[in-house]
Amino acid sequence: MKNLLSQVKQCRLCEKILPLEPNPILQISTQSKILIVGQAPGIKAHQKSMPFDDKSGDRLRAWLGVNKSQFYNEQLFAILPMGFCYPGRGKSGDLPPIPQCATTWRKALLEKLTEIELTIILGKYAVEWHLHSKAPITKLAKQWQTLLPLNKIVLPHPSPRNNLWLKKNLWFEKEVIPLLQKKVTALMPD
Template identity: 65%
Template sequence: MKDLLSNIRSCTLCQDILPLQAKPILQASKNCKILIVGQAPGILTHEKGVPFDDLSGDRLRDWLGVDKKQFYDTDLFSILPMSFCYPGKGKSGDKPPIPLCAQVWRKQLLAQLTNVEFTIILGKYAVNWHLHQKASITELASQWKMFIEKKQIVLPHPSPRNNIWLKKNQWFDREVIPILQAKVHQILALT
């Protein structure tokens, strides 16, 4: 795992199509219990070099019921975006993750994560790759009971850009978040 992470962090395969210098950002350990799979780092993550050290991360940690120390403990959480580098700005938000990243690295990484007890899937690109489904995030998130049984869950991206979705889908905070927090606390043996 150490060599694999070193190779990923020095990867420049996409440099010619990236808007900024390649800077692969991920968090992984073969000991992790919970895997978070997401989209791609945003510009703030690129600048800081730390996944989810922004408003999206604050919301995600709140949803999980964990603090920053727990969230950044690699024996508890691995964070694997679909693309490890900032893909650039698009028309309505950031560009999609660059597919080459997942094609080259994803299966190797996932094969190392043998202690994962629960997977949190954020956003449509992660859903497409991990679940091979094109259903809407709303549809998949509303099926949380079925997904929990499969030791995974689909969540909308915790970005402030999704405030409208959260307002329209108030069942999410009421029904899903308490169960999600209980599941995370059970797996991590938190009180």
């Protein structure tokens, strides 16, 4: 794993198409119990070299019922976005993850994660890879009762940009979050 991570951290495959210097951001350990798969780091993650150290991360940690020290413990949480570097800004938010990341590194990294007991899937690119589905996030999030027993769950992105979605889908925080927190708590060390 150390050799593979070293290669990922030194990756420059997309250097010519990225808006900023490559800065691969991920968190992973062969002992990780919970896998968070998302899109790509945002600009704040790029600047801090730390995934989800922003308002999205605050909301995600609240949904999971964990604090920062638990969240950034790689033996508990692996954070493996579809793209490891900030892809740049588009008209309505960040650009999609650069696909070379997933095709080059994802399979080898996932093979090292043999202790994963829960996979949390954020966003359409992660859904397409991990569930082989192009169904809307809302439809897949509503399937939590089917997916959670399979140790998978689809969540909307925790970004403040999704406040409207959360207001329209009150069932999510009432029904899904308490069960998600229970599942996460059960995977925490005593």
